[in-house]
Amino acid sequence: MEKYIGIFLESYSGYFNYLKSEILYWKWDNYFYGLLSISLIVWLLEIAFPWRKNQRIFRKDFWLDLFYLFFNFFLLNLILLIALSNITATLINDFLLLFGLELQPIQLFSIEKLSRPTALFLFFIISDFIQWNVHRMLHTFPFLWKIHKTHHSVKEMGFAAHFRYNWMEPIVYKSILYIPIILIGGFNLQDVFIVHFITIAIGHLNHANIGWDYGIFKYVLNNPKMHIWHHSKVIPNRNGVNFGISLSLWDYLFRTNYIPKDGRDIELGFSDDNEFPEDFLKQEIYPLKK
Numbered sequence: 001m002e003k004y005i006g007i008f009l010e011s012y013s014g015y016f017n018y019l020k021s022e023i024l025y026w027k028w029d030n031y032f033y034g035l036l037s038i039s040l041i042v043w044l045l046e047i048a049f050p051w052r053k054n055q056r057i058f059r060k061d062f063w064l065d066l067f068y069l070f071f072n073f074f075l076l077n078l079i080l081l082i083a084l085s086n087i088t089a090t091l092i093n094d095f096l097l098l099f100g101l102e103l104q105p106i107q108l109f110s111i112e113k114l115s116r117p118t119a120l121f122l123f124f125i126i127s128d129f130i131q132w133n134v135h136r137m138l139h140t141f142p143f144l145w146k147i148h149k150t151h152h153s154v155k156e157m158g159f160a161a162h163f164r165y166n167w168m169e170p171i172v173y174k175s176i177l178y179i180p181i182i183l184i185g186g187f188n189l190q191d192v193f194i195v196h197f198i199t200i201a202i203g204h205l206n207h208a209n210i211g212w213d214y215g216i217f218k219y220v221l222n223n224p225k226m227h228i229w230h231h232s233k234v235i236p237n238r239n240g241v242n243f244g245i246s247l248s249l250w251d252y253l254f255r256t257n258y259i260p261k262d263g264r265d266i267e268l269g270f271s272d273d274n275e276f277p278e279d280f281l282k283q284e285i286y287p288l289k290k
Contacts, residue, residue, distance in 0.1 A: 039160065045208065051211030052264055134176050134177075136256075150164060151164055199245065202245075221248060222245065231269075242256065
């Protein structure tokens with residue numbers, strides 16, 4: 001027990017010190033100022049090129065979504081994910097050691113010998129495809145949908161809606177996203193950082209009040225005109241459409257794409273969203289309630 005308490009405390013202190021250094025000292029791969037920069041740029045684009053011109057700059061739930069953005073990006077890691085993942089890994093390893101086994105990564109192949117652009121592209125494609133499948137799962141299984149409802153409770157789209165999600169959602173995503181990292185070796189932190197911020201920028205734009213579809217590239221890149229139909233209150237089936245995270249490619253390949261008309265003024269949400277709580281704490285515990 002003492003060992004696990006030590007891991008718990010070390011995880012928290014280590015991440016707290018890391019977060020403090022991110023805020024106090026700027027460097028090119030700084031997560032804190034990277035997120036700030038992307039958010040500010042996309043918000044200015046919203047103001048300069050508004051798609052829904054009657055939507056206020058400080059739209060409905062703007063401040064709630066802004067809090068979600070910083071909570072989910074920084075505080076959730078500090079409160080839960082870092083220590084939990086470290087303790088879980090240690091518990092599994094200790095359990096296997098009881099049987100003379102040891103937790104070892106199953107590496108199918110390594111990308112170390114590939115050029116860096118090729119390695120980055122491969123990591124981006126694989127991780128995006130896995131996330132697309134996880135996203136479909138969130139819409140298919142009832143309990144996972146209860147978790148995902150928080151994200152779909154957005155009634156007016158804006159860049160910060162990208163990070164409105166329940167605390168359980170990244171646990172689902174991160175658990176499954178470890179698969180490509182375990183199976184494909186050779187990644188370094190800079191590679192993960194670059195891919196991570198590309199996906200954040202695309203995700204911010206997808207939720208922004210901007211009427212872009214990127215022309216011919218709309219069949220490859222997810223975009224605001226496509227993603228707004230994912231948030232539509234009225235959908236053509238039971239489980240949803242347009243599940244793309246960064247890429248729309250998977251939706252076109254597997255025929256889950258749906259853009260019947262210009263979706264600028266469609267109603268957003270889900271069928272029983274009038275019963276969904278509006279404040280942060282109640283939204284966070286919603287999946288645990290009967």
